Amino acid sequence: MSIENAASLESPLRHFHAVIPAGGVGTRLWPLSRAAAPKFLHDLTGSGSTLLRATYDRLEPLAGNRVLVVTGVAHRVAVCRQLPEVGENELVLESEPKDSGAAIGLAAAILHRRDPDTIMGSFAADHVISPDHLFQETVREAIHTAAAGKIVTIGIKPTHPSTGFGYIRTGDLLNIDDAPNAHAVVEFVEKPSEDIAKKYLETGDYVWNAGMFVAPVALMLKHLEANQPVLFAGLQEIADAWDTPERDEVTARVWPTLPKIAIDYAVAEPAAAAGDVAVVPGTFRWDDVGDFAAIGRLNNAGDVDEVTVLGEGARVFTENASGVVVSDTKRVIALIGIKDVVIVDTPDALLVTTKEHAQRVKGAVDALKASGDTDVL
Numbered sequence: 001m002s003i004e005n006a007a008s009l010e011s012p013l014r015h016f017h018a019v020i021p022a023g024g025v026g027t028r029l030w031p032l033s034r035a036a037a038p039k040f041l042h043d044l045t046g047s048g049s050t051l052l053r054a055t056y057d058r059l060e061p062l063a064g065n066r067v068l069v070v071t072g073v074a075h076r077v078a079v080c081r082q083l084p085e086v087g088e089n090e091l092v093l094e095s096e097p098k099d100s101g102a103a104i105g106l107a108a109a110i111l112h113r114r115d116p117d118t119i120m121g122s123f124a125a126d127h128v129i130s131p132d133h134l135f136q137e138t139v140r141e142a143i144h145t146a147a148a149g150k151i152v153t154i155g156i157k158p159t160h161p162s163t164g165f166g167y168i169r170t171g172d173l174l175n176i177d178d179a180p181n182a183h184a185v186v187e188f189v190e191k192p193s194e195d196i197a198k199k200y201l202e203t204g205d206y207v208w209n210a211g212m213f214v215a216p217v218a219l220m221l222k223h224l225e226a227n228q229p230v231l232f233a234g235l236q237e238i239a240d241a242w243d244t245p246e247r248d249e250v251t252a253r254v255w256p257t258l259p260k261i262a263i264d265y266a267v268a269e270p271a272a273a274a275g276d277v278a279v280v281p282g283t284f285r286w287d288d289v290g291d292f293a294a295i296g297r298l299n300n301a302g303d304v305d306e307v308t309v310l311g312e313g314a315r316v317f318t319e320n321a322s323g324v325v326v327s328d329t330k331r332v333i334a335l336i337g338i339k340d341v342v343i344v345d346t347p348d349a350l351l352v353t354t355k356e357h358a359q360r361v362k363g364a365v366d367a368l369k370a371s372g373d374t375d376v377l
Contacts, residue, residue, distance in 0.1 A: 012147035013140070015119045018063040019107040020055055022071040022079060022125035023097055027365040028291040028358065031349035032326050035377055040125035041078050044289055045298050046310055051289070052125045053082050058132050059123060062139055068092060068111065069125075070103045089243065095255055101231060101266035102258045104213070105224050109239035112217040119146045121214040122263075127288050128298055134284035142214035142280045144178040150278040151215040151223070151271050153185065155207025156286045161197035164290060164359075166190055166209040166264075168279050185277040188269050207281050210288070213268065223271045231266065234258045291358035292342045296324045307335060323355065349376045 026039030033039040040052045047054065059067060070092040071079050080086065092106060104122050111118040121139060129135050142152040155168045171184035188209060192200065200206035213220075225232040234254045241250035271277050287294050299308040307318045311327035317334040323341035325333055331345060342358055344351040353361065368377060 012119055012143050013062070015115070015117050015147075016063055016143050017066040017068065017111050017118050017120050018059040019068045019070065019104065019111075019120050019122045020052070020059070020125050021100060021103045021107075021122060022052055022069055022075065023094070023103060024126065026126065026289075027362045029289070029295075030344075030361055030365045031346045031351055031376060032328070032344050036074065037078070038075070038126070039289060041075070041082065044295055044310070045128055050082055051128065052079065054129075055123060055125050055127070056083055056085070058129060058135060059121075061132075062136055062143075063121075065090075068107050070094065070107055071125075072097065095252065098255065098258050099260040100211075100263040101224075101228065101261040102235065102255075104263045105220070105228075105231060105235045105266070106238060108215075108217040108220045108224070109235045110242050112221055113239045113242065116218055118217045119143055119214065120217050120220070121212070123212050124288075127210070127286060130285045135282065138181075138280055138282040138284065139214065141179040141181055145174065145176050145182040145278050145280060146214045146216055148174070148176045148179075149216070149219065149276075150174075150182075151213060151219055151268065151276055152182070152278045152280060153268065154210060154212040154214070155279045155281045156210050157281050157283055158197075158201055158206065158208055161194055161201050162208065163191055163194050163197055165288075167192065167197075167200055167206045168209050170205050170207060170279055170281070174278055179280065182278050182280050184275070185272045185279050188264065188272060207279060208286075209264075210282075210286055211264075213263070219271075219276065220267060223267045223274070223276070227270045228259070228261060228266045231259050231261065291361065292324050292326070292344065292353075293355040293358040295326070296342075296355060299324075 022040050025035050026033035029039050041050055043050050065085060068090050069079060069086050073093045073095055076093055108120055111120055138154055142154055145152045153168060167189045169186040171186040174182045174184060176182050234257060238251050238254050241247050268277060287298055296308050306322050308324045309316045314327035315332045316325050319336045321335035321338050326344045327333060328346040333343060333345060340355040342353045342355060
């Protein structure tokens with residue numbers, strides 16, 4: 001064996017296993033996104049690929065078939081249809097949502113049980129990222145940084161003073177081989193006001209927290225056990241039974257008892273305080289598609305007389321109009337002399353708002369739920 005081949009076998013990349021948490025309804029994208037068909041199952045960019053499928057395809061060059069998907073029982077059929085490559089042992093089904101601490105923690109515990117040297121990367125199923133090659137370069141750096149004994153978050157270099165994202169304050173360069181852009185993390189900060197966000201951008205020391213983690217599973221579990229011992233113990237019990245005939249019985253018994261907590265609070269923030277977290281800034285384009293205004297941005301809409309239209313066979317007429325139309329019906333929709341409108345037309349629900357008020361759609365969902373109109377949710 002050549003020295004080059006021997007070195008490649010020892011690369012941290014061969015220990016890399018991708019995890020795709022596919023959860024969350026995306027209530028700000030109602031009535032397109034619903035409990036039975038959440039946003040990750042939709043094509044929101046007009047690319048012909050759903051967000052879930054695009055996430056898998058983006059990770060495949062890095063992980064091969066080493067991809068674990070965590071999703072709800074209700075979405076099993078749809079996920080398997082979109083990702084036929086994912087086998088039974090790589091599909092983790094949640095009977096009820098327990099937040100990202102339990103979802104990512106269980107994935108880490110299962111992978112650790114199979115191979116304690118695994119480096120896992122967690123990447124949400126409902127984000128839009130481009131171009132893929134820049135994303136992959138950043139993840140490779142994160143994998144090498146994780147191999148040096150760090151929990152690594154991938155930060156996004158801010159393009160504007162967003163008040164909708166959390167931020168990460170970066171520290172000194174870590175000087176890690178094959179990870180020239182890896183920095184220490186000083187702290188995680190919550191979503192700021194616009195004035196504070198502007199100050200963050202001026203310093204150049206802050207990146208957006210995109211919720212992407214790459215880490216040795218052993219280190220993830222060490223911090224989970226230290227900070228959330230009850231959650232850790234429950235996940236460990238499930239993981240111990242995962243590849244045995246007792247999987248279903250143990251999971252059904254233990255999962256409902258697990259505490260709900262985000263992975264940021266359960267692991268990332270306390271690990272950062274202990275000096276165990278690094279960040280690799282990414283220069284790729286990233287959007288978490290938080291509302292219908294984001295769909296307009298992603299499809300290059302927003303200029304005068306431009307209307308983004310999504311939906312197979314959508315019938316839309318426009319004149320002196322701009323905005324976003326998503327149609328799941330054969331109804332003709334005519335926009336005349338109206339700016340920045342958002343129209344989402346489905347067989348049983350119609351949404352009409354503006355880009356400016358797109359974030360308020362969640363309030364409508366909450367009101368419908370409170371009034372008992374759950375048939376449209």
